[in-house]
Amino acid sequence: MKKNILVIPGDGIGPEVTTWGKAVLEKIGSIYGHTFSFDEGLMGHVAIEATGTSLPDDTLAKAKASDAILFGAVGHIKYDNDPSAKVRPEQGLLKIRKELGLYANLRPIMLFDELLNASSLKPEILKGTDILFFRELTGDVYFGEKTRGDGFSSDLMIYHKYEVERIAKKAYEAAMVRGKKLCSVDKANVLETSRLWREVIQDVAKQYPEVETEHMFIDNAAMQLVKNPKKFDVVVTANLFGDILTDEASQIAGSMGMLASASIGDGTGFFEPIHGSAHDIAGQDKANPLASILSVALMYEIAFGLKEEAKRITDAVDKTLKAGYRTGDIADSNTDKAKILGTTAMGQKV
Ligand code: GGG
Numbered sequence: 138m139k140k141n142i143l144v145i146p147g148d149g150i151g152p153e154v155t156t157w158g159k160a161v162l163e164k165i166g167s168i169y170g171h172t173f174s175f176d177e178g179l180m181g182h183v184a185i186e187a188t189g190t191s192l193p194d195d196t197l198a199k200a201k202a203s204d205a206i207l208f209g210a211v212g213h214i215k216y217d218n219d220p221s222a223k224v225r226p227e228q229g230l231l232k233i234r235k236e237l238g239l240y241a242n243l244r245p246i247m248l249f250d251e252l253l254n255a256s257s258l259k260p261e262i263l264k265g266t267d268i269l270f271f272r273e274l275t276g277d278v279y280f281g282e283k284t285r286g287d288g289f290s291s292d293l294m295i296y297h298k299y300e301v302e303r304i305a306k307k308a309y310e311a312a313m314v315r316g317k318k319l320c321s322v323d324k325a326n327v328l329e330t331s332r333l334w335r336e337v338i339q340d341v342a343k344q345y346p347e348v349e350t351e352h353m354f355i356d357n358a359a360m361q362l363v364k365n366p367k368k369f370d371v372v373v374t375a376n377l378f379g380d381i382l383t384d385e386a387s388q389i390a391g392s393m394g395m396l397a398s399a400s401i402g403d404g405t406g407f408f409e410p411i412h413g414s415a416h417d418i419a420g421q422d423k424a425n426p427l428a429s430i431l432s433v434a435l436m437y438e439i440a441f442g443l444k445e446e447a448k449r450i451t452d453a454v455d456k457t458l459k460a461g462y463r464t465g466d467i468a469d470s471n472t473d474k475a476k477i478l479g480t481t482a483m484g485q486k487v
Contacts, residue, residue, distance in 0.1 A: 138171040138441060143203040143405075145196065148181040148226060149414025150424035150480075151209020157484030158207050158408075158429035161453075165437065165446050176203065180233065181211030181226035181414070191229030197236055205440040206407045207433065212414035226414075235275050238403030240300065241307045243439070244270040244383045244411055245397070246366075247431065247451070248390055251458035255391030255467045258363060266366040266389055269315065271308040272379025274400055276300045277330075279376050296330045296375070301337035307401075308373035309345040315370055320351045322358045322374035322382065334375060355382070362386055383411055392466040394425025397432035399439045406440040408432040422479035425464040427454055430487055450487075457486045 144159055146152035159175070166173055178196030185191050191211070200206055211226040233239075246268040253260040273296075281293030305321075312319040321338040323331035335352055342350045353361070355378045361368060362382065366389050374382060387393045393412040400407040410428030418424055431454060438447035458467075461476045468477045478486065 138443075139173070140171070140204040140441065141174050141176065141202070143176050143178055143196075143199050143206045145178045145180045145200075145206060145208045147209040147211045147414065148183055148213055149210055149416045149419040150412075151181075151211070151414055153419070153422070153424050153480045154410060154426045154429040155207060155209040157426035157480065157487070158433045160484060161430045161450060161487060162207070162433045162436070165433075165449055168449070169443070169446055171441075171443075171446075180208070180229040182213035182215070184229060185224055185226065189224070191224060191226050192232045196229075197233060200233060200237060200405060200407075203405055205436050206405055207429075207436065208407060208409040209429065210410065210412060210414040212416070214416045231279055234400060234407070235280065237400075237405055237407065238275070239400035239407050240273060240275045240402040241304050241400065242270075242272040242274040242379065243311075243399045243401065243435070244272060244379070244386075245435075246270070246383075246386045246389055247395070247397075249395075249455055249458050251455070252391035252395070252467055254469045254471065255463075256388055258366075258389065262364075263366060263389055266369075268366065268369045268386065268389075269311055269371050270379060270383050270386065271304055271311070271371065271373040272383060273300065273304045273374070273376050274379075275376075275402070277376035294328065294330050294377075296333055298333065298337055301334050302341060303402075305338050305341040305373060306344075308371050309341060309348055312348045312371040313345060317348045318351075318370040319345075319348050320353055320358070320369055320372045322353050322355050322372060322378055324355050324378075325352070326354060330375070338373070358382060359385060362389070387411065392425060394428055394464060394466045395431070397428050397430075397435050399432070399435040401439060406436065408436040408440070422481055423465055424480045425466050426480050426484045427464070427487070430454060430484070453487050457483070460486070462486050
């Protein structure tokens with residue numbers, strides 16, 4: 138297999154972790170006889186600094202022409218302290234998702250047994266948890282009209298039937314090959330968009346009678362996730378709810394630094410860790426590269442249909458953790474201090 142990969146390292150710790158995702162992509166390629174040609178694109182704060190826009194046309198054109206995209210993170214503290222900034226790093230990320238039609242963001246909560254103690258939740262609550270989140274990615278308040286008036290502001294929360302239908306179908310298809318259990322998370326007791334969401338899910342559910350469907354309010358889901366995470370299998374939810382819920386779920390896996398994601402839909406698949414740019418640790422060789430590495434496992438499996446290669450990567454991560462190696466974010470009081478590694482050493486171990 139020969140594929141063209143666009144690497145978008147982005148901001149903060151993005152370049153550090155993406156280096157290791159790319160290295161693992163190539164390493165596995167060399168074992169199985171796959172070759173890659175790489176191109177690089179700017180996005181986020183680095184793109185704003187260089188071109189004045191967070192998603193230059195050149196990056197978008199390269200993205201459309203590639204077979205898969207490996208992305209790091211966007212964001213910069215400068216914009217967090219300046220809420221009125223008109224041009225922002227995250228705009229590039231939202232625009233590329235929309236332009237490529239990447240409406241389904243898959244976020245598996247892979248729990249490595251070795252990390253049961255890295256979580257603040259009790260191991261007996263966590264053990265056996267295996268959740269696959271489907272976060273809708275190109276609708277909701279993220280894309281609705283924004284207004285700012287004199288002393289007020291608004292973000293339009295909007296969903297169309299077709300947007301809910303297509304993410305629901307993706308989630309049900311996954312449920313069919315997993316535990317035949319799907320939980321749809323909404324806020325249908327309050328929000329009109331959620332009432333449409335629920336109606337559409339109920340309709341799509343009829344096409345998948347073997348799948349047990351549950352509807353849950355977002356507030357309850359947030360609570361159940363830490364109380365009894367094992368009750369979930371496939372979870373499908375809207376953009377905003379999915380963004381928040383999966384950050385919460387990362388604590389099941391031990392750290393934000395462990396969660397990979399795949400964005401799919403109409404265009405080129407886009408693979409990225411769920412974490413952001415973490416400027417507080419950028420450039421210090423402290424970031425956990427495992428989410429980027431696991432994103433490459435998702436790329437092998439989802440973009441290229443190569444399950445064995447994907448498993449080889451998750452096995453390598455598992456083996457590294459079993460050997461006791463940890464980055465700071467997943468170390469606990471029992472970790473051998475000599476085995477707490479930086480980004481580079483952890484990437485090399487994998
Ligand atoms: N790698 C994920 C990332 O860079 N996240 C930053 C962010 O602000 N994301 C917004 C979103 O995922 O909707």
